Amino acid sequence: MTETQNETEGQLLDRFQRAAFGYFLEQFNPENGLVADTSRAGAPASIAVVGFALSCYPVGAQRGWITRADAAARALVTLRFLCDSRQDGQAEATGYKGFYFHFLDMKTGKRVWESELSLIDSTLLLAGVLTAGLYFSEQTPCEIEIRARADALYRRIDWQWARGGAATLRQGWKPESGFLHYGWDGYSEATILYVLGLASPSHPLPHGSFQAWKVTYQWENIYDYELLYAGPLFIHYFSQIWIDFDGVRDRFMRAKDSDYFENSRRAVYVQREYARRNPHGFEGYGSDCWGLSANDGPGGKTLKIAGLERRFLGYAARGAPYGPDDGTISPCAALASLPFAPELALSALRHFCTRYPEMVRESRLPSGFNPTWPGRGPAGWVSDGYFGLDQGLVVLMIENYRSRLIWNLTRRCPYFGSGLRRAGFTGGWLS
Amino acid sequence: MKPDHSPQVSPDARNRRELVQHARPPDWRNPSPAEKYHLAVVGAGPGGIAGARAAAALGAKVALIERDLIGGDRLNVGCVPSKAIIRTARLYADMRDAVDLGGVRPSDTDVVFSMVMERMRRIQGRLSQADSASRLSEAGIDVYFGEARFSGAERLTVAGEVLRFGKALIATGARASTPSIPGLAEAGYLTNESVFNLTECPRRLLVIGGGPLGCELAQAFCRFGARVIIAQDDPMFLPKEERDAAQILSEALARDGVEIHLNTKVVAVRKEATQKLVDLECDGDRFSIAVDEILAGIGRTPNVENMNLEVAGVRYDTEAGVYVDDYLRTSNRRIYAAGDVCLEYKFTHAAVASARIAVKNALFLGRRRLSALTIPWCTYTDPEIAHVGMYVREAREKLIPVSTFTILMHDVDRAVTDGEDEGFVKLHVRQGSDQILGATVVARHAGEMINGLSLAISSGIGLRTVARVIHTYPTQAEAIKMAADAYRRTRLTPLLRSLCRRWLAW
Numbered sequence: 051m052t053e054t055q056n057e058t059e060g061q062l063l064d065r066f067q068r069a070a071f072g073y074f075l076e077q078f079n080p081e082n083g084l085v086a087d088t089s090r091a092g093a094p095a096s097i098a099v100v101g102f103a104l105s106c107y108p109v110g111a112q113r114g115w116i117t118r119a120d121a122a123a124r125a126l127v128t129l130r131f132l133c134d135s136r137q138d139g140q141a142e143a144t145g146y147k148g149f150y151f152h153f154l155d156m157k158t159g160k161r162v163w164e165s166e167l168s169l170i171d172s173t174l175l176l177a178g179v180l181t182a183g184l185y186f187s188e189q190t191p192c193e194i195e196i197r198a199r200a201d202a203l204y205r206r207i208d209w210q211w212a213r214g215g216a217a218t219l220r221q222g223w224k225p226e227s228g229f230l231h232y233g234w235d236g237y238s239e240a241t242i243l244y245v246l247g248l249a250s251p252s253h254p255l256p257h258g259s260f261q262a263w264k265v266t267y268q269w270e271n272i273y274d275y276e277l278l279y280a281g282p283l284f285i286h287y288f289s290q291i292w293i294d295f296d297g298v299r300d301r302f303m304r305a306k307d308s309d310y311f312e313n314s315r316r317a318v319y320v321q322r323e324y325a326r327r328n329p330h331g332f333e334g335y336g337s338d339c340w341g342l343s344a345n346d347g348p349g350g351k352t353l354k355i356a357g358l359e360r361r362f363l364g365y366a367a368r369g370a371p372y373g374p375d376d377g378t379i380s381p382c383a384a385l386a387s388l389p390f391a392p393e394l395a396l397s398a399l400r401h402f403c404t405r406y407p408e409m410v411r412e413s414r415l416p417s418g419f420n421p422t423w424p425g426r427g428p429a430g431w432v433s434d435g436y437f438g439l440d441q442g443l444v445v446l447m448i449e450n451y452r453s454r455l456i457w458n459l460t461r462r463c464p465y466f467g468s469g470l471r472r473a474g475f476t477g478g479w480l481s
Numbered sequence: 482m483k484p485d486h487s488p489q490v491s492p493d494a495r496n497r498r499e500l501v502q503h504a505r506p507p508d509w510r511n512p513s514p515a516e517k518y519h520l521a522v523v524g525a526g527p528g529g530i531a532g533a534r535a536a537a538a539l540g541a542k543v544a545l546i547e548r549d550l551i552g553g554d555r556l557n558v559g560c561v562p563s564k565a566i567i568r569t570a571r572l573y574a575d576m577r578d579a580v581d582l583g584g585v586r587p588s589d590t591d592v593v594f595s596m597v598m599e600r601m602r603r604i605q606g607r608l609s610q611a612d613s614a615s616r617l618s619e620a621g622i623d624v625y626f627g628e629a630r631f632s633g634a635e636r637l638t639v640a641g642e643v644l645r646f647g648k649a650l651i652a653t654g655a656r657a658s659t660p661s662i663p664g665l666a667e668a669g670y671l672t673n674e675s676v677f678n679l680t681e682c683p684r685r686l687l688v689i690g691g692g693p694l695g696c697e698l699a700q701a702f703c704r705f706g707a708r709v710i711i712a713q714d715d716p717m718f719l720p721k722e723e724r725d726a727a728q729i730l731s732e733a734l735a736r737d738g739v740e741i742h743l744n745t746k747v748v749a750v751r752k753e754a755t756q757k758l759v760d761l762e763c764d765g766d767r768f769s770i771a772v773d774e775i776l777a778g779i780g781r782t783p784n785v786e787n788m789n790l791e792v793a794g795v796r797y798d799t800e801a802g803v804y805v806d807d808y809l810r811t812s813n814r815r816i817y818a819a820g821d822v823c824l825e826y827k828f829t830h831a832a833v834a835s836a837r838i839a840v841k842n843a844l845f846l847g848r849r850r851l852s853a854l855t856i857p858w859c860t861y862t863d864p865e866i867a868h869v870g871m872y873v874r875e876a877r878e879k880l881i882p883v884s885t886f887t888i889l890m891h892d893v894d895r896a897v898t899d900g901e902d903e904g905f906v907k908l909h910v911r912q913g914s915d916q917i918l919g920a921t922v923v924a925r926h927a928g929e930m931i932n933g934l935s936l937a938i939s940s941g942i943g944l945r946t947v948a949r950v951i952h953t954y955p956t957q958a959e960a961i962k963m964a965a966d967a968y969r970r971t972r973l974t975p976l977l978r979s980l981c982r983r984w985l986a987w
Contacts, residue, residue, distance in 0.1 A: 164765070164766065166764065224764055224765045226765030227762075227764055227765030230744075230764055231744070232715070232716035232744060236724050264877075265874055265877050265878055266724075266873075266874055266877075267873075267877065268723075268873045268885055269883070269884050269885060269912075270884075270885040270886075270887050270907070271884065271885065271886045271887060271967050271968070271971065272887045272889075274967060274970060276884070276971070279885075281725075281728075305882055305912070327891065327892070329889070329891030329892075329902060330891075357580055357581075358581060359581075361735070361736055369728075371889050371891075371905075372725040372728050372729060372905070373728065373729065373732055374728070374732055
């Protein structure tokens with residue numbers, strides 16, 4: 051507790067960022083570069099987490115937590131696996147049409163849990179692949195190979211196929227049943243999916259696909275904040291791990307005199323305001339305890355607490371103000387708001403450390419905690435272990451706040467720039 | 482024509498008698514046809530009755546023909562019976578939640594299903610009086626019972642009599658669609674028409690379809706103690722509604738205990754002893770469940786068959802219904818249509834409104850357009866979900882810039898005091914103006930709240946005016962004024978604020 055109060059902002063962030071980075075060293079398979087979805091025993095690899103890991107290695111190298119050579123070696127073994135694994139779309143393959151199945155066996159790299167070929171998770175993986183290709187720019191054999199493989203992986207993705215004949219991209223595909231028959235509805239984390247799809251030199255998405263996706267956008271005034279609404283915080287973050295949207299606007303945002311960066315800032319403020327109002331009377335909620343996102347929860351149970359029946363969820367996308375909300379906070383989502391609303395994020399982090407010390411284990415934040423659930427300490431229920439997406443989000447958003455490293459790297463990538471321009475974005479660093 | 486899949490039919494005799502006495506008196510004698518009717522109306526549901534009454538009130542000679550019971554779906558198998566049982570279901574939910582409301586949960590909250598259904602039939606009987614055959618007859622309408630068949634462009638036959646007409650109105654409504662699921666017909670299933678004939682609450686009920694009907698009845702039967710499973714082919718309930726509304730409903734159904742399977746298709750049904758085994762499929766994964774009854778709530782099919790519409794030169798489609806233009810005129814200029822048989826939105830109030838337009842256009846050279854109507858609708862789940870006007874998506878497809886002003890019911894005092902603080906009011910406004918394009922309300926009494934917004938939209942009243950209207954405090958409808966106030970606050974530009982400050986300082 052004292053430690054947190056006496057630390058400077060830089061010391062505090064360094065401690066949490068490094069602890070989160072540790073996840074990717076612990077959960078890494080040196081044989082194929084895959085990284086486990088969670089730290090729980092038997093967890094498979096998640097391709098999105100692998101993408102986060104590929105983006106984190108440059109951060110680790112830059113901050114001196116691992117050597118550049120180590121970081122490059124980790125990236126290379128991953129890219130070799132991604133390039134050389136089975137891409138025939140069979141039930142036990144690794145991917146199809148350049149995309150990857152959501153969950154893979156940590157050892158064999160084969161599809162597990164009959165998971166879908168996930169477009170968004172493949173794109174988060176790809177963002178990491180491109181980030182590695184941008185960072186490792188030296189003329190060593192290892193780094194030359196990283197760049198070549200990163201480019202090859204991007205070029206082979208068949209974005210046109212992934213529309214399944216529709217105007218917009220599908221959410222996924224399964225060998226057993228074909229395309230999942232639901233698409234994206236409303237603003238979501240998929241902006242980066244369209245940006246990279248539009249920029250593809252080999253199988254680009256048509257110009258109109260991004261506009262077609264945006265038809266479901268809803269500009270709302272909630273608690274006197276005007277924003278492009280989406281409930282869970284991760285939606286406002288994921289594309290912006292890699293793309294700096296400050297001042298970069300599409301037609302929609304120009305008409306609203308805003309941008310996606312500002313929009314995420316407002317989304318954070320709406321979340322905090324929701325927690326202050328705390329309409330469902332959950333324990334702990336307040337100015338410094340907020341953050342509803344996609345994260346772990348106590349599980350599908352109903353308990354009677356203080357005379358009220360409370361229904362709890364397991365892993366779920368929680369959102370404010372429409373819900374679902376079961377009193378579970380994602381501390382990682384609160385901390386990851388750092389680039390958008392640093393004043394709120396830092397205040398929340400210090401509050402988590404002082405009020406719920408049992409939840410902050412070795413400077414690493416869990417996927418969720420729920421003070422309403424009767425537990426051993428004030429934090430109530432605390433998620434076991436750690437989730438790769440949470441830890442990656444913390445590493446990368448702290449880094450963007452501290453040095454803009456990821457944003458500066460992707461600015462140099464022609465694919466990001468041309469994708470944004472084809473989607474109709476102008477201004478900011480695109481000018 | 483209507484397949485009867487009802488498994489247990491034993492309606493309460495006394496109440497049923499009263500309903501039948503009004504809706505189809507056993508001793509009824511069809512009148513002798515007039516030489517020629519100004520208007521012949523086929524179908525005595527809400528649309529047909531409204532059209533016939535409107536024409537008769539203006540002095541027209543009117544024939545009204547019904548093949549079954551007067552009142553149509555609304556009275557007999559639709560809104561009236563469903564809302565009656567939903568009221569009882571809410572009572573049980575309130576008893577369940579008594580502690581949350583500061584009360585004591587009653588010791589005996591067992592559901593006596595026969596009492597639920599008896600009350601429903603009593604209400605049907607009572608509401609059938611207003612438009613009984615004799616009352617319609619007293620209003621100057623010639624009421625015929627029998628199948629109507631067109632025998633030419635200007636005449637039709639009913640019960641062996643030929644009726645000549647100047648104009649005709651087809652208002653035959655729609656019926657529950659038949660799902661094409663292998664084994665379902667053989668195993669037997671309920672529809673909105675047969676579900677109200679149940680004499681016992683099923684122990685396990687599968688509801689196919691997460692549209693308004695499926696969601697309303699799934700929640701009601703769950704509150705009566707059935708284990709209810711709902712399978713919805715789409716990834717959300719109420720696919721036509723706003724995502725956030727569907728999200729809140731999803732939460733509410735789950736809290737009631739409904740087992741939800743979204744994005745799930747029913748692929749086969751088979752009967753085994755007294756139960757029904759149902760195969761479900763979700764993204765390639767197949768699994769089976771066992772239930773006692775299946776309710777299919779997957780849509781409505783217009784009643785266009787057996788009327789010889791071809792003889793009358795009326796074009797139609799068995800799925801879309803009778804084709805009409807914006808004046809509700811069919812391909813035969815003498816024949817109009819109204820209500821479920823021709824409209825996309827199959828609501829009682831839409832049937833009534835369209836029938837009135839059709840009558841004015843048919844008999845009085847009217848030029849009123851269907852597209853000019855502002856039609857609200859409501860799904861009567863708990864909370865209710867009501868909508869009027871445009872959705873944001875529609876506005877954006879038409880390139881209309883739109884902003885939404887949202888008030889959460891948890892910020893509305895009366896909603897909090899009533900323990901009904903779930904939901905929201907969303908007003909969709911043309912950006913840069915105060916014109917209300919549309920609105921969605923999710924609240925326990927959303928159906929009541931939406932009416933003020935329908936009035937505003939149809940009268941062209943903007944948010945500035947709504948903000949000036951004094952609303953009674955405390956009421957849940959105050960949420961609408963709060964949304965208007967939120968709009969007004971956005972008009973306070975920095976320049977205006979600065980001018981105000983200077984004025985006050987001066």
